[in-house]
Amino acid sequence: MKFTAIDLFAGCGGLSEGLIQANFNVIAAVEINKKALETYRLNHSKTKIFVTDIRSLDVEKVRALLGGQTLHLLAGCPPCQGFSSIRRLNRSSAVEDARNDLILEYLRFVKELKPLTIMMENVPAIINYHLFKEVKIELEGIGYNIDFDIVNVADYGVPQRRKRFVMLGSRIGDIKIAKANNLKRTVRDIIGSLESPETTNDPVHKIYPKHVPRIKEMISKIPKDGGSRKDLPAEYILDCHKKEKVGFNDVYGRLRWDDVSSTITGGCLNPSKGRFLHPEEDRCITAREAALLQTFPGDYQFPIEIPKTALALMIGNALPPEFSRIQSNEIKNHLMMNLIREKF
Structure with missing residues (x-):
């Protein structure tokens, strides 16, 4: 039996990809960003996509897709920009952002559709x-x-440090979020055997920033396999980095081969935004490398004609599909066990 799922705030499809890998039938997705939706459509063409602000979406239009059948899972990642530690500048309180209230839209859909799990x-x-x-x-x-926790996806076989809040819920029994499998996958495991972006036939792997000569020379001086701007000779330190307490130490940092990646953020194609330099080559990671470190499949399609900033943002904002798959499998097992007992 294939269970049905709906993905709210679908982005470019990271959560849906994990659901599908766990054998859910994702019948609908909701997303407002057209570039992200272009990516979603390239990879999940069978899913009905509602291209709209969820606040204006009539639940009945979504319910009609169910044809009177039970919805097994309603999943979603409401936009979180106002809670981001970068946006908050590490303050404890959230930045005022209208998107903070979108969690209420998630609640609205739960109350109206009454899915068995969330x-x-x-x-x-x-x-x-x-x-x-x-x-x-x-x-x-x-x-x-309800069960919820803050976990590090690196403990679930995702090759990056990324702390996330995850909540599962069920109205047919007690449910727990999936326990960590403690499988460690490193940068080397994921991108160590990739061909050069200069010789690849993968257009997504060709996408990475090109720098002016001074920045290229500075990058070449950063020690391989984990070095950072702090290791640079004084004459190569950028003026903006010479002031005390400026910026983040990881900017212009290299990934380490035998460790997990730093968090793949929306700035992942810009080394001035974090530790996004290749461990060995004198360049930033490519869009394909960033997507692989997010655990997207190697053949996941992305539009190549959009700005790099937009591409990086959708990759960095995605829920890692492998983490989604593990949590979705937990929900699937919960559904199978309880539906047999309760005969839903």
Whole structure:
């Protein structure tokens, strides 16, 4: 039996990819960003896509796709920009951002569609957000057993450090988020055997920033396999990095071959935004390398004519498909066990 799922705030399809790998039938996805949706459509053409602001989407249009059948899973990652530690500049409180309230839209769809199970992912700071606390109380009030935690996806076989909040819920029994498998996959495991972007036939692997001669020379001076701008000779340190307490230490840093990657963010195709230099070659990682470190399949398609900044943003904002697959498998097993017992 294939269970049905709907993906709210679908982005370029990281969560859906994990659902599909776990053998869910993703019947619908909702997303407003047209570039992300172009990517989603390239890879998940059978899914009905609602290209709209979810706040204006009538739930009945989504319900019609079910044809009177039960929805097994409603999943979603409400935009989290206001909770991001970068946006908050490491303050404890959220930045005022209209997107912070989109968690209420997730709640609206749960209340209207009454799925058997739910899954939501976000940044860790949401755990202290008053609206999340209110949403959790409401979900429990309408019969959902809730489990949530903050985990590091590196503990689930994803080759990057990335702390995420994850919440599962069920109205047919107790449910727990999947335990870590503690499988460590390194940068070398994932991109160590890739061909050069200069000789590849993969157009996504050809996409990476080209720098002016001074920056190229500076990058060449950064020690291989984990070096950073702090290791540069004084004459190569950029003026903007000479001031005390400026920026983040990881900018213009190299990844380490035998460790997990730093978090793949929306700035992953810009070495001035984080530790995104190749461990050995004198360049930033490519779009394909970033996507692989996010655990997208090697043949996952991305539009190549869009700006690099837009491509990097959709890759960095995605939920790693492997993490989604593991949590989705946990939900699938929960559904199988409880539906046999309850005969839903």
